[in-house]
Ligand code: ADP
């Protein structure tokens with residue numbers, strides 16, 4: 001039978017917006033030595049907005065935004081929503097999109113008005129042999145602000161940059177401090193580029209960063225860490241599901257996707273990272289009671 005103290009703790013956690021889906025998690029959480037945090041939607045608000053649009057050559061900003069929104073209309077990525085909103089706000093009508101393809105961790109490709117259009121990160125442009133050297137300093141400048149710059153290529157030439165901003169949650173700094181105070185190693189993982197990742201990590205007070213991690217590689221990082229550590233993972237996205245399953249304790253941010261929630265041991269209802277250290281404290285107190 002389940003000890004009374006565990007039931008009491010699960011109930012108390014629930015009152016505080018921490019849903020413990022698996023009983024073992026309550027015992028294991030207090031043993032966590034290393035916590036891996038996803039960036040987007042976990043450390044940041046996860047509601048990206050377009051901060052700026054840069055047109056290159058003869059293109060106008062509206063053309064860039066129109067093509068970017070048209071191509072993103074087929075994507076479910078959070079970045080896509082920000083581009084669609086920016087175009088809608090300017091009453092920009094979308095073009096017909098053919099041969100749409102989403103490339104995980106890279107971006108999107110399609111044919112629009114007989115032109116081949118790519119929108120995504122440098123890795124996407126590398127994959128498609130599109131040169132962007134001339135824009136490196138602009139990309140770095142935007143990334144250093146913590147923004148995510150997306151490159152738009154038309155017929156294999158860079159035509160514009162769309163920069164998206166996603167600020168950190170107001171309590172992320174305090175949450176990281178709480179975890180550190182408990183002696184927990186904190187690592188941020190993200191598919192985003194290293195400069196943007198570093199800028200966001202600095203704002204949140206995180207010193208260990210793994211950037212440009214492909215969705216399928218997040219779980220492998222957890223597995224490697226598990227050789228030395230008891231690893232907790234906090235995430236919200238579809239991308240995070242395998243890592244949440246791999247971790248000793250997987251925490252899903254309740255505002256995230258259903259797939260993440262179903263893969264997690266613990267669901268944090270209000271989306272605050274502060275609840276993770278609260279769950280860890282509760283676990284320690286409960287285990288002490290059982291012994
Ligand atoms: P994460 O979920 O960690 O933010 P992803 O692996 O989903 O990262 O994406 C990594 C990077 O790939 C993004 O930062 C972006 O530069 C690019 N990317 C992915 N999907 C899209 C998309 N639909 N449109 C534009 N860029 C994208």
Ligand code: MG
Nearest residue numbers: 038040041237
């Ligand atoms: Mg995320």
